Amino acid sequence: xxxxxxxxxxxxxxxxxxxxxxxxxxxxxxxxxxxxxxxxxxxxxxxxxxxxxxxxxxxxxxxxxxxxxxxxxxxxxxxxxxxxxxxxxxxxxxxxxxxxxxxxxxxxxxxxxxxxxxxxxxxxxxxxxxxxxxxxxxxxxxxxxxxxxxxxxxxxxxxxxxxxxxxxxxxxxxxxxxxxxxxxxxxxxxxxxxxxxxxxxxxxxxxxxxxxxxxxxxxxxxxxxxxxxxxxxxxxxxxxxxxxxxxxxxxxxxxxxxxxxxxxxxxxxxxxxxxxxxxxxxxxxxxxxxxxxxxxxxxxxxxxxxxxxxxxxxxxxxxxxxxxxxxxxxxxxxxxxxxxxxxxxxxxxxxxxxxxxxxxxxxxxxxxxxxxxxxxxxxxxx
Amino acid sequence: xxxxxxxxxxxxxxxxxxxxxxxxxxxxxxxxxxxxxxxxxxxxxxxxxxxxxxxxxxxxxxxxxxxxxxxxxxxxxxxxxxxxxxxxxxxxxxxxxxxxxxxxxxxxxxxxxxxxxxxxxxxxxxxxxxxxxxxxxxxxxxxxxxxxxxxxxxxxxxxxxxxxxxxxxxxxxxxxxxxxxxxxxxxxxxxxxxxxxxxxxxxxxxxxxxxxxxxxxxxxxxxxxxxxxxxxxxxxxxxxxxxxxxxxxxxxxxxxxxxxxxxxxxxxxxxxxxxxxxxxxxxxxxxxxxxxxxxxxxxxxxxxxxxxxxxxxxxxxxxxxxxxxxxxxxxxxxxxxxxxxxxxxxxxxxxxxxxxxxxxxxxxxxxxxxxxxxxxxxxxxx
Numbered sequence: 001x002x003x004x005x006x007x008x009x010x011x012x013x014x015x016x017x018x019x020x021x022x023x024x025x026x027x028x029x030x031x032x033x034x035x036x037x038x039x040x041x042x043x044x045x046x047x048x049x050x051x052x053x054x055x056x057x058x059x060x061x062x063x064x065x066x067x068x069x070x071x072x073x074x075x076x077x078x079x080x081x082x083x084x085x086x087x088x089x090x091x092x093x094x095x096x097x098x099x100x101x102x103x104x105x106x107x108x109x110x111x112x113x114x115x116x117x118x119x120x121x122x123x124x125x126x127x128x129x130x131x132x133x134x135x136x137x138x139x140x141x142x143x144x145x146x147x148x149x150x151x152x153x154x155x156x157x158x159x160x161x162x163x164x165x166x167x168x169x170x171x172x173x174x175x176x177x178x179x180x181x182x183x184x185x186x187x188x189x190x191x192x193x194x195x196x197x198x199x200x201x202x203x204x205x206x207x208x209x210x211x212x213x214x215x216x217x218x219x220x221x222x223x224x225x226x227x228x229x230x231x232x233x234x235x236x237x238x239x240x241x242x243x244x245x246x247x248x249x250x251x252x253x254x255x256x257x258x259x260x261x262x263x264x265x266x267x268x269x270x271x272x273x274x275x276x277x278x279x280x281x282x283x284x285x286x287x288x289x290x291x292x293x294x295x296x297x298x299x300x301x302x303x304x305x306x307x308x309x310x311x312x313x314x315x316x317x318x319x320x321x322x323x324x325x326x327x328x329x330x331x332x333x334x335x336x337x338x339x340x341x342x343x344x345x346x347x348x349x350x351x352x353x354x355x356x357x358x359x360x361x362x363x364x365x366x367x368x369x370x371x372x373x374x375x376x377x378x379x380x381x382x
Numbered sequence: 383x384x385x386x387x388x389x390x391x392x393x394x395x396x397x398x399x400x401x402x403x404x405x406x407x408x409x410x411x412x413x414x415x416x417x418x419x420x421x422x423x424x425x426x427x428x429x430x431x432x433x434x435x436x437x438x439x440x441x442x443x444x445x446x447x448x449x450x451x452x453x454x455x456x457x458x459x460x461x462x463x464x465x466x467x468x469x470x471x472x473x474x475x476x477x478x479x480x481x482x483x484x485x486x487x488x489x490x491x492x493x494x495x496x497x498x499x500x501x502x503x504x505x506x507x508x509x510x511x512x513x514x515x516x517x518x519x520x521x522x523x524x525x526x527x528x529x530x531x532x533x534x535x536x537x538x539x540x541x542x543x544x545x546x547x548x549x550x551x552x553x554x555x556x557x558x559x560x561x562x563x564x565x566x567x568x569x570x571x572x573x574x575x576x577x578x579x580x581x582x583x584x585x586x587x588x589x590x591x592x593x594x595x596x597x598x599x600x601x602x603x604x605x606x607x608x609x610x611x612x613x614x615x616x617x618x619x620x621x622x623x624x625x626x627x628x629x630x631x632x633x634x635x636x637x638x639x640x641x642x643x644x645x646x647x648x649x650x651x652x653x654x655x656x657x658x659x660x661x662x663x664x665x666x667x668x669x670x671x672x673x674x675x676x677x678x679x680x681x682x683x684x685x686x687x688x689x690x691x692x693x694x695x696x697x698x699x700x701x702x703x704x705x706x707x708x709x710x711x712x713x714x715x716x717x718x719x720x721x722x723x724x725x726x727x728x729x730x731x732x733x734x735x736x737x738x739x740x741x742x743x744x745x746x747x748x749x750x751x752x753x754x755x756x757x758x759x760x761x762x763x764x
Contacts, residue, residue: 120642124640124641181628182628183619183622183623183628184619184622184623184625184626184627184628184646184647184648185614185617185619185622185623187628187646187648187649188614188622188648188649188652189614191610191646191648191649191652192607192610192611192614192652194642195606195607195610195652195653195656196578196607198642199603199606199607200603201583201603221581221582221583224577224581225574225577225578225581225607228573228574228577229574229611232567232570232571232574235567237565237566237567240565240566240567240570241565241566241567243566244566245566246563246564246565246566246569246679258506258673258677259506260502260576260580260669260673263676264566264569264573264676266566266569266570266573267569267570267573270570270573270574270577271577274577287642291640291642294645294646295640297628
């Protein structure tokens with residue numbers, strides 16, 4: 001097993017004035033650019049493609065490195081030669097999603113109609129819009145049908161929506177730590193994060209890019225708070241206890257030196273997470289992408305699962321026992337709805353101490369399960 | 383069973399230049415004022431006093447009303463004639479805690495040394511400081527020993543600390559939905575709330591009262607965000623689902639009218655909670671009181687529980703099965719530590735759909751358990 005080496009992010013225009021992208025809301029985007037990466041080689045029969053859908057704050061850079069071998073893509077442990085998404089056999093495609101801020105068109109992109117960034121004039125998106133852009137990328141690459149679509153969290157929702165919208169295109173769907181629809185509590189966490197962003201004085205009604213000086217960097221306070229809060233939900237209580245417990249940041253500190261700063265290690269961790277996030281993510285994308293998740297309801301159409309069954313698509317659903325962001329009951333709902341319709345589904349709840357974040361890690365049995373499912377899928381399809 | 387009628391909040395000075403309050407950190411407060419209420423009559427033997435300790439955002443007004451019979455104290459369902467804290471038999475005392483903002487000395491009070499509000503110059507507090515002020519109030523009322531001290535959440539922590547600091551003074555302690563020490567996740571939620579407050583531009587290093595115009599109201603954005611986030615942890619996931627589900631706020635709205643406002647009912651609820659909180663609570667008190675909870679560690683002294691046993695004090699520990707703010711494992715730690723030392727403890731996990739908030743509500747078995755414990759305590763002590 002070895003790692004992918006240097007990889008380059010590619011860019012392609014997938015929507016133009018002549019061939020605009022019509023969104024679920026009815027509005028059209030006349031310029032859609034997509035950043036994506038590919039790993040491995042497409043087979044002559046074009047039947048070995050695996051599409052990776054990223055989570056809320058992910059990007060196209062899923063594997064390999066961009067120059068510094070120490071800094072690798074976010075799913076580098078899963079994708080590469082000999083790994084579960086084995087690039088010696090599979091052709092892996094990984095784009096940044098629509099509405100994002102890492103190369104693909106989003107709210108900070110230039111609106112061709114005005115010559116200025118969209119801001120809040122960017123149209124509200126739905127899960128199907130992500131899928132529509134993925135489909136355009138697939139067509140651009142000359143691929144008709146995927147061996148598999150794979151994603152964790154919001155990535156798994158894209159996989160499920162793709163199976164609902166075009167089941168004949170996705171022979172196998174892998175949904176990890178995901179959901180078919182959010183609970184009120186899930187929505188609540190995202191809502192408070194959005195409020196923190198929108199109430200930040202530097203939000204400036206979503207046109208912070210028009211402000212002068214440091215304010216033009218936008219609602220950095222609100223975005224950091226949103227990220228810190230979200231991070232609490234990504235780790236299990238057990239993982240936080242194991243990782244930080246009640247340890248004080250300054251080992252020499254005692255209760256008589258307490259203050260309101262980062263006294264505890266867990267506070268230092270959250271501050272770091274909040275602040276580093278500012279360098280790589282945009283507040284408007286945070287609003288747009290979380291809102292898509294709130295409204296997502298994969299099985300709202302009662303025939304959705306039956307269509308997947310009719311296309312003979314198969315699914316792998318994985319949850320983690322300590323994930324409380326999207327706990328196993330979310331995965332069980334997907335499992336039962338698909339099974340009731342006759343879709344062949346493999347389900348596994350993986351034991352992992354790390355909560356929702358587990359989908360990015362390698363707890364025992366997780367990658368092995370994905371590998372076995374894809375190996376079998378490959379044999380069946382080849 | 384009937385309700386208490388009109389009650390008045392009383393005020394008393396319990397620390398002066400001549401008799402300052404020395405805090406656990408070593409600093410002294412030369413003016414300590416306490417707001418409190420009492421319900422029922424003190425018996426001639428002064429042996430029927432029950433002390434109520436409030437939670438993070440509580441106040442002295444636990445029962446009865448201040449003029450509008452429709453707006454009653456926060457524990458009015460528990461305290462009154464014929465209720466669990468039966469004011470026909472018990473003399474109930476309920477103060478606002480030190481560091482608070484509802485009548486008792488806190489960070490917005492005037493520092494006698496400067497003639498201006500303390501702000502962040504107010505000393506950092508520990509749980510024992512709350513107890514020390516409670517003890518002064520008790521002495522002021524001419525009471526040596528409590529029949530019981532009762533509290534939920536932070537209130538239960540004060541009860542436990544009181545039993546540790548002066549077990550001979552508390553014959554019976556009732557700790558509801560409480561803890562002997564916070565987990566990393568508990569601390570994390572409070573930490574993010576504090577960050578939201580302190581990063582708010584109107585925090586002004588804790589001297590927002592010196593600002594001009596509306597800014598003098600302080601870090602209202604940060605405080606609302608902190609409250610909204612905390613509220614998510616006060617309700618169980620089940621309760622949120624039952625109360626709001628995925629219902630949209632505007633019944634006529636559909637996915638095509640989605641936006642970033644309060645589309646979902648749960649968003650409307652959180653916004654309301656965040657905004658109404660601003661009228662009754664102060665950001666500095668929020669910082670000070672949450673920090674006391676972070677550092678609280680009742681059994682850090684390994685002899686603490688043995689002292690409670692030696693004083694022959696008894697305890698009632700109650701948790702709620704859906705409380706994930708302080709789940710049953712917190713109560714079990716208190717139970718086991720006390721039991722191991724030989725303290726007679728009654729423990730009950732109450733079934734309730736409402737999560738941490740249950741301690742303010744009346745799920746079946748909860749008030750009955752408190753009543754039975756206090757009835758027995760009263761018989762034994764009388």
